[in-house]
Amino acid sequence: MKRGLYSRKDVRIVYWTLLCLLGLLGGILLGPAGDIRAQPTPMMPAAPGSFSKLVKQASPSVVFISTVKTIKRQPFPLPFGPNDPFRDFFDRFFGDRLPREFKQQALGTGFIIDRDGFILTNNHVVEQTDEIKVKLDNGSEYKARIVGRDPKTDLALIKIKTRDPLTPLPLGDSDKVEVGDWVVAIGNPFGLGHTVTAGIVSAKYRHLGAGAYDNFIQTDASINPGNSGGPLLNTAGEVIGINTAIFSQSGGSIGIGFAIPVNMAKDLLPQLKRGKVIRGWLGVMIQPVTPELKEKLGLREAKGALVADVTPGGPADRAGMKRGDVIVSFNGRDIRESKDLPFLVASTPVNRIVTVEVVRKGEIKRLRVRIGEMPEEGKVSGPLKGPGPRLGMSLEEITPDLARRFGLSETRGLVVTAVQGGTPAAESGIRPGDVILEMDQEPVNSIQEFERRIAAYKKGDTILLLIKRRNTTLFTTIRIPE
Numbered sequence: 001m002k003r004g005l006y007s008r009k010d011v012r013i014v015y016w017t018l019l020c021l022l023g024l025l026g027g028i029l030l031g032p033a034g035d036i037r038a039q040p041t042p043m044m045p046a047a048p049g050s051f052s053k054l055v056k057q058a059s060p061s062v063v064f065i066s067t068v069k070t071i072k073r074q075p076f077p078l079p080f081g082p083n084d085p086f087r088d089f090f091d092r093f094f095g096d097r098l099p100r101e102f103k104q105q106a107l108g109t110g111f112i113i114d115r116d117g118f119i120l121t122n123n124h125v126v127e128q129t130d131e132i133k134v135k136l137d138n139g140s141e142y143k144a145r146i147v148g149r150d151p152k153t154d155l156a157l158i159k160i161k162t163r164d165p166l167t168p169l170p171l172g173d174s175d176k177v178e179v180g181d182w183v184v185a186i187g188n189p190f191g192l193g194h195t196v197t198a199g200i201v202s203a204k205y206r207h208l209g210a211g212a213y214d215n216f217i218q219t220d221a222s223i224n225p226g227n228s229g230g231p232l233l234n235t236a237g238e239v240i241g242i243n244t245a246i247f248s249q250s251g252g253s254i255g256i257g258f259a260i261p262v263n264m265a266k267d268l269l270p271q272l273k274r275g276k277v278i279r280g281w282l283g284v285m286i287q288p289v290t291p292e293l294k295e296k297l298g299l300r301e302a303k304g305a306l307v308a309d310v311t312p313g314g315p316a317d318r319a320g321m322k323r324g325d326v327i328v329s330f331n332g333r334d335i336r337e338s339k340d341l342p343f344l345v346a347s348t349p350v351n352r353i354v355t356v357e358v359v360r361k362g363e364i365k366r367l368r369v370r371i372g373e374m375p376e377e378g379k380v381s382g383p384l385k386g387p388g389p390r391l392g393m394s395l396e397e398i399t400p401d402l403a404r405r406f407g408l409s410e411t412r413g414l415v416v417t418a419v420q421g422g423t424p425a426a427e428s429g430i431r432p433g434d435v436i437l438e439m440d441q442e443p444v445n446s447i448q449e450f451e452r453r454i455a456a457y458k459k460g461d462t463i464l465l466l467i468k469r470r471n472t473t474l475f476t477t478i479r480i481p482e
Helices: 008-034 052-061 087-095 262-274 291-297 315-319 338-346 400-406 447-455
Strands: 062-072 101-112 118-122 131-135 141-150 155-160 182-187 195-206 216-219 231-233 239-246 257-261 284-288 305-310 326-330 353-360 363-370 393-397 414-419 435-439 462-469 472-479
Touching: 052 062, 052 182, 052 231, 062 118, 118 239, 118 262, 131 155, 141 262, 155 262, 182 239, 216 239, 239 262, 257 262, 284 338, 305 315, 305 338, 315 363, 326 338, 393 447, 400 414, 435 447
Parallel strands: none
Antiparallel strands: 062 101, 062 131, 101 118, 118 155, 131 141, 141 155, 182 195, 182 231, 195 216, 216 257, 231 239, 239 257, 284 305, 305 326, 326 353, 353 363, 393 414, 414 435, 435 462, 462 472
16 A cells, blocks of 8 residues: 555644644634733833833832821829829839830822822821922922821822922823732832832732721732722823721731722812812711611612711701611712712812702602701811810700610610710720710719819829610720820
């Protein structure tokens, strides 16, 4: 039998070669559908091959911030309260051993946003500081002043004066960020100096429980202490976030970092430049809608924000909103979770009339609400009664109406009706509805008695309170502010 020109082995080689060529040709013809390469950008067409061009362009706009603040040392705690018979002994042997105050230094990062010297950073980097210094990438140092702060979003705007030309960073659009996008963080971790890290966007819309306006971008780009206030950049060199927090059990990066979306900062910048942030206010207390509440309230879905209380005389109260209503839409925006509502309300201009849709006993109702101005930090709507302004809580003597409102079994005594955020009462864990039974193990039943007792304490003294919360009693301490 005569042999052919090619062996079986040769035929197999030719077959597989043709198959590979057809696959390659198909990929070329199909175009983007088969292309898994990184998307090109004007600045970095070969991303993520190298971030060097991005870093060279962005670095001059990133600044390092060093601050000094005076810390007052807490007085030595007296075992038996302010009237301790051994007070003189403790003051003599311990009071003068430790300095009354000391200087604390801290480091952070910021970035230039315009040629006038405005720098965006975190509020926690610069709050309560005596001195702020800014160091540029070229080594120049300047003193900075605070222009505006917003503790609720942890944003701050500071400014330096210089005749040297400044290069601002372009602000991007954080709403267009997608999970999986490449990002770059530049900062000053642990005071080491200019440090660049890269990673991807791990998640969006993260709520950490840090405040009512949580809406973080999560990234695995390494962020460590000292990175706070630095920029999180996309591959086009635009700021899409302000690095602000990490999740860590050791204090160092474990690949879970969080940044404030830059769109939130852009919304607040005009007000920060004026030195004061004014937010819209609805005047309700809300809570999530659980599956159990969904059934009881006759809702089709477990979504929306359940109104737990309505501030008397507030915008919602004037519009006819009631406790038990479920807010499902605000100004045309659906409310899927209760945490969606606070930022929408806060970003609404004061005095604007909006339509709020609520579900009340299974029926949709549309309310027209004129948005009010949110009370300033340290203030609440309406006058605080009794000693409230000193401790950050409003106290009232129990009445039948208050007893029904808070579900109290007591008929006399003092009930906490409001607590201000960031005050001694809030830091002590006191809540509205708590009934104060004792002060330093002595009963207290009236506003006048509470005020008289408070007047006997000095600034910095600590009070032992016995409170009743629902069916339990517990002790807590509260400190008279300096």
